[in-house]
Amino acid sequence: MTDTPIAIEVDCSTGIATERPLTADEIAARDAAAAQAEADAKAKADADAAQAAQLAATNAKLMALGLTQADIDALLKAAKA
Amino acid sequence: MANTYALIASNIVGSGGASSVTFSSISQTYTDLVVKVSSRTARSTGSAADQIAIAFNGSNTYTAKILNSGSPFGTPQSYSSSSLALETDSANNTANTFNSGEIYITNYTSTNNKSYSTDSVAENNSGSGDYLVALSLMAGSATLTSGITSITLTSTTSNNFVQYSSFYLYGIKNS
Numbered sequence: 001m002t003d004t005p006i007a008i009e010v011d012c013s014t015g016i017a018t019e020r021p022l023t024a025d026e027i028a029a030r031d032a033a034a035a036q037a038e039a040d041a042k043a044k045a046d047a048d049a050a051q052a053a054q055l056a057a058t059n060a061k062l063m064a065l066g067l068t069q070a071d072i073d074a075l076l077k078a079a080k081a
Numbered sequence: 082m083a084n085t086y087a088l089i090a091s092n093i094v095g096s097g098g099a100s101s102v103t104f105s106s107i108s109q110t111y112t113d114l115v116v117k118v119s120s121r122t123a124r125s126t127g128s129a130a131d132q133i134a135i136a137f138n139g140s141n142t143y144t145a146k147i148l149n150s151g152s153p154f155g156t157p158q159s160y161s162s163s164s165l166a167l168e169t170d171s172a173n174n175t176a177n178t179f180n181s182g183e184i185y186i187t188n189y190t191s192t193n194n195k196s197y198s199t200d201s202v203a204e205n206n207s208g209s210g211d212y213l214v215a216l217s218l219m220a221g222s223a224t225l226t227s228g229i230t231s232i233t234l235t236s237t238t239s240n241n242f243v244q245y246s247s248f249y250l251y252g253i254k255n256s
Contacts, residue, residue, distance in 0.1 A: 034239035
């Protein structure tokens, strides 16, 4: 393994593949993009988890009012239609 | 209706890995293009799979609508993105598993926006963890005013494609 990331370019007119190490600027941009992507992924996962928790809490409240799970599922299905 | 698939070029990543794979100098003699992908990245952060972004002619100025199953709660999600293209296996997935993905680009020589679609699945056989199986279907539009002459694929988390990741570019003619 090499420490410097490699970019591969395949020239379709010749079929020749060329490998070259990334420049310092490309590596810096890549590192910044990686950090942003991981932050975005975490934010999305957190939002998904919050939404699921909210849904579960709402479901529990409805069942406490006497609705069955079948009632709740029917309501959700109608709301999505 | 496609009646010919011609292999234009291919690449299988070597032992050093690769941060990106580019097909350049693409001939303008076909009607559509198809890229077949079997890939895995070195991403080990978190517990999820990884994604691949596409750039046409060095630019990723496109919009995309995505249907993605990649939720730990099993609920399909639909959302817009300007970067995501394909789900791919990562180092978080089961060892030695690779994704299956396809990018289909219609009328790639057109001077108008280019419509394209992708479908992909990242395999994971472990019994726990986030994003056990990541599946996505995507429709996108690339805002280009010239034909596509190059396609670059990179990990959205900037991780390397690992050895044996493979990429095949096909040209399709409609007659």
